[in-house]
Amino acid sequence: GPWAYDHLRFDRSAGWVIVEPLARGSGFWVGAHKFAHDPESGLFTLFYRLRTPLERGRGGVCRVATSDDGIRFDDVWEATKEDLAASSIEVGHCLRHDAGEWRLYLSYERAGSPGYWRIDVATGPSPAELDTQGRRTVLDPTNFGLGFIKDPVVYRTDDGGYRLYATTNPRTGPTIEGDRWTTAPQEETILAESRDGRYFETIEYVLAPAGDRSWHGQRARLNGLVDVDGGTLGTYDGSRTAYDNYEEWCGLVTTADGRSFERVPLDEPWVRSPHGSVRYVFPLRVGDRVYWYYEFTRADGSHDLRVSVVDL
Numbered sequence: 001g002p003w004a005y006d007h008l009r010f011d012r013s014a015g016w017v018i019v020e021p022l023a024r025g026s027g028f029w030v031g032a033h034k035f036a037h038d039p040e041s042g043l044f045t046l047f048y049r050l051r052t053p054l055e056r057g058r059g060g061v062c063r064v065a066t067s068d069d070g071i072r073f074d075d076v077w078e079a080t081k082e083d084l085a086a087s088s089i090e091v092g093h094c095l096r097h098d099a100g101e102w103r104l105y106l107s108y109e110r111a112g113s114p115g116y117w118r119i120d121v122a123t124g125p126s127p128a129e130l131d132t133q134g135r136r137t138v139l140d141p142t143n144f145g146l147g148f149i150k151d152p153v154v155y156r157t158d159d160g161g162y163r164l165y166a167t168t169n170p171r172t173g174p175t176i177e178g179d180r181w182t183t184a185p186q187e188e189t190i191l192a193e194s195r196d197g198r199y200f201e202t203i204e205y206v207l208a209p210a211g212d213r214s215w216h217g218q219r220a221r222l223n224g225l226v227d228v229d230g231g232t233l234g235t236y237d238g239s240r241t242a243y244d245n246y247e248e249w250c251g252l253v254t255t256a257d258g259r260s261f262e263r264v265p266l267d268e269p270w271v272r273s274p275h276g277s278v279r280y281v282f283p284l285r286v287g288d289r290v291y292w293y294y295e296f297t298r299a300d301g302s303h304d305l306r307v308s309v310v311d312l
Contacts, residue, residue, distance in 0.1 A: 015306035027053030029303035031295030034093035076128035107150035117150035162197035226283035
C-alpha cells in the first residue's frame with residue numbers, strides 16, 4: 001500500500017532550488033528535466049528546459065549542467081529552439097555512453113509541424129561538447145504510425161544496451177455511445193530497447209492511463225525509476241482532464257521487470273505543491289541516498305526546479 005513508501009516522501013516545499021524560472025507568472029517554467037550520475041567520475045548531469053508563455057515562445061532554451069554533489073549545478077551547454085529547427089523543446093536526458101562519448105536524448109516539436117514531437121540523440125566527448133548539428137533522430141513517430149513520441153527517460157542495461165521510456169498517443173480513442181462521445185486519454189508510456197542506443201526498431205506500450213475520472217485517469221507519463229527496498233519504484237505524471245496540462249500530478253508504480261507496471265493505490269497525488277502541482281518527479285539513487293528532483297509550482301504560477309534528498 002501507499003504507506004510502504006512514506007519513508008521516501010520528501011518535503012517538496014523545503015527543497016533546494018536548483019534553477020529559477022525566467023520570470024514570475026504562469027507559463028514561466030523551468031523543468032522537463034532528467035538527471036544521471038556517472039559512478040566512475042562521480043559527476044552528476046542535469047538536462048532542463050526553460051519555458052515562457054505560449055505567446056512568448058514556449059520551450060525556447062534547453063541546457064545541460066553538471067555537479068559534484070547533485071545539488072549545486074553549473075551550466076556547461078545550451079541550445080535554443082532555433083538551433084534545433086523546433087517550435088518548442090521538451091524533456092531530454094544526458095548520460096555517459098563510454099569513456100569517450102556522452103549522449104543527450106532530446107525531444108522537441110519540429111517547426112512548422114504542430115504536434116509532431118520526435119526524439120533525437122546528440123553526442124560529444126563531454127556534456128559541454130554535445131554536437132547539436134550532428135544529432136540523429138532515434139524515434140520518429142511516423143515510423144510507427146503515431147502522431148508524436150516525446151519525453152525520454154533513458155537507462156543503461158547490464159549488458160551495455162539501452163532502455164528508453166517515452167510518451168505517445170494512447171491506444172484507445174474516445175468512447176462512443178450512440179451520439180455521445182467521451183474524451184480520449186492524452187498520453188501513454190512506451191518502452192523502446194536498443195543494443196547501441198541509436199537504433200530502436202520496436203516500441204512496446206507499458207503504462208496506460210487509469211482510464212477513469214480520477215486525478216490520474218487520463219495521462220500516464222513515466223518520469224523515472226529507482227531501486228529501493230529490494231524492488232523498483234517508479235514515478236509518473238497523471239491528469240484528470242486536458243485542463244491539467246502543465247499542472248500534472250505525481251503517482252507511483254512498481255515493477256519487477258521494467259515493462260509490467262502496477263500502480264500504487266493513491267486517492268490523491270503522492271506529493272503536491274500548495275499552489276499547484278509537483279511534476280516530472282525524478283528519483284536518482286546514489287549509495288544510500290535518494291535525490292528527488294522535481295518541478296514545483298510557486299504561488300505566482302511560475303515553476304522552479306528543486307531537489308530534496310532522503311537518506312535510506
